Amino acid sequence: MKTPISSSEPREPRGWRSRPRVTDLLVAAAYTAPALAAATAFSGGGTEAPGLVLQCLAVVVSGIGLVFRRLAPMSSLAATAVIMLITFSVPASFATVATAMALYAVGVYRSARHAVVSLLGTSAILLVAAVLQPLSMVDLGQAVQAIAVLVIATLSGLNVRTRRRYVSALVDRADRLTREREHLDSIAAAAERNAIAREMHDIVSHGLAVMISLAHGSAEIASTDPARAVHAMRQVAETGRVAVTDMRRMLGVLNEGDTEGNTAELAGAAQPSPGVGDIPDLLGLFRSAGLPVALQSAGVPPADPGIQLAIYRVVQEGLTNALKYARAATAVTVRTEFSPKTILVSVTDDGHPEVAPADHAGRGVAGMRERVALCGGTLRAGPLTSGGWSVTARFPPQEESPWQR
Template identity: 40%
Template sequence: MTESTTVTRRPGLARLRAWPHRHPVAADAVLTAVAALFVLTRGDRFEHLPGERPWWVLLAVLLVVPLVWRRRAPLLVFGWMAAVAAVQWFFARALVADAALLIALYSVAVHCGRKVALWALGVIEFGIAIAILKWAPPAGMLDAFVFLSGLATAAFVLGRNVRTRRAYLASLEDRARRAEHERDQQAQLAAAAERARIAREMHDIVAHNLSVMIALADGAAFAARGNPDEAETAARQVSDTGRQALGEMHRLLGVLRGGQETPRAPQPGIEQLDELVAQVRAAGLPVSLTVAGPAFPLSPTAQLAVYRLVQEALTNVLKHADSPEQAWVRLRYRDPVVEVEVGDDGHGRPMASAVDGHGLSGMAERAAMFDGQIEAGPRPGGGWRVHAELVSRRVAPA
């Protein structure tokens, strides 16, 4: 029979064991009532007090009743009971109710520190010693001391073990809570990073393709009267660009949906730079692509970063450059660095949105993923220049 089956078949026992922890005051009240009932009904068989019965009843009540507060004020309860026992030692004989001191010692051992608990054990041992010297017969002193000291030591050790076990369980619960909290934090950070990644992708796709479509549409409108064939070609390029943007949007939305099967297309990389440059040329901006240095393998993630950097930089040229005559893309391999440069020869400075918008911050984030850096600013001879470096040690070979 497994443990889970045992617990399932004995739910009443589990509830009974948990009841004292859920209702400590009520549990201590029941314990006190049982102890008082035993002392008052059976104690007269063991007590040998001179005088009237009410005196030993009063001492028994003063020893037993404080147990109700043993959890809330264990040290105070123990001190009170020790004081009552001292009065008893001066004026009476041993009582069955003295066993309540063992419960008080156990409570101190559970709820107080080690030094306080040892002090309480020392008080009990001292009380045992003087009680034996006064009340025990000479022939049985040693046996009585060993027996009573054993009871006191057992109460002390049991209390300390319970305290240690509770502290261990509390530490496990605290570690579990902290692990759960850290797991939630990691999940939130991962979700935020994924949202930022998708936002960058959305920005790059939408901004670039819309900029190209606007440039093509303007060119088609200009050429519609004088050159219908050229206008038709520009309109077809607008349509192709829109379909490409729509396809990439569907791919991203498929990732967001998660559970649905969507056609998977490879991510754009360095091999697609020629198509990107051709698309920008079709929008009316002459662009050249130059690759220098011995090429070395780059991971798909690194290639995507390079592609998006070039795409965003060319998009900014289309959107913000002032009458550029040409633009250029230069890709240089300098092991262990991949260098990307995009520039134009436009006049004046770009609009503020090109500098302070999300595009350049997204490029900086992509470069930072590969321990790289990015520089963007006006060229001395006019126009704008974006320069980025990616460190290849963060790039796994293909």
């Protein structure tokens, strides 16, 4: 599998763009070599004539100017334009080509304003030299043809510059979208991790708290009441089985896209999630662990399985905390109220709250608050003025509740 390239890594230019200096040298050589050959061929064989030397020198100067067309396009244009005016009437002069190449570079590497001003200035100099100085070495007809070539070169440069800016904008937009997608993926991954951690806490913390309480109780009464101790240990086993079933359900949901996954986990995922109807059994389990819990319920619960699971987890976490931290509790009340205005769930005890360990404090309450917030509700947890502890969750009424039909 190939490792994907991060969007934060800069894209390196490829091909000839990766070596601009070499490209500029090749462009200058592509102009200089034919121009020197043409100057030598049309010199009439007089290789020692001063005119040939000056013409070759002019070609070399134009070629040198083209070497710097990328770094200093305006200076390159000035050098080639001067050579063009001097050697315009020379037969087989390539000076107009050099000026056109320099104007193309201005259009690509400088702004559109610089390109237009440069084209107008060069064209104006040619026309002035041809019209106001009829006896000069610039011919009007040739000047018009040269201007046409310069216009084409300038427009080509501007077109290339526009296309590069458009491509660069597309690349920047693609990079920005990639970064945004990676950011959203990281947010989604963090949300999934929080959800998994919340489920793991609810399952493991609840199961272990009940199992520890039952095991401790069975050890205390084993010598005096073996039958009750055996019954308590069987409840420990049943609690562990339920916790394993919940764990398999969660793992099965995580692996639901894996057709080659564990069949036991997939079978656990097919089982329905606990809801309001499972709260009486949950209370019975806590009663067997020694918690004096009572249920007060009113109204018809909503049909949404997500809301029902949230309600069940709030009751489960509230009872688990009461079992672990409420000392000398004589009454624990679970109240559920389902009405057209609100859905209320509370767990209240009259015990003396113990301080949770620093490395575990608040994890259960934070998980409950996150779960309730995902359903659009609010949660309050804290001590009561009369003593004890209370956890209260409120959910908004559901649009398809039975009392709204």
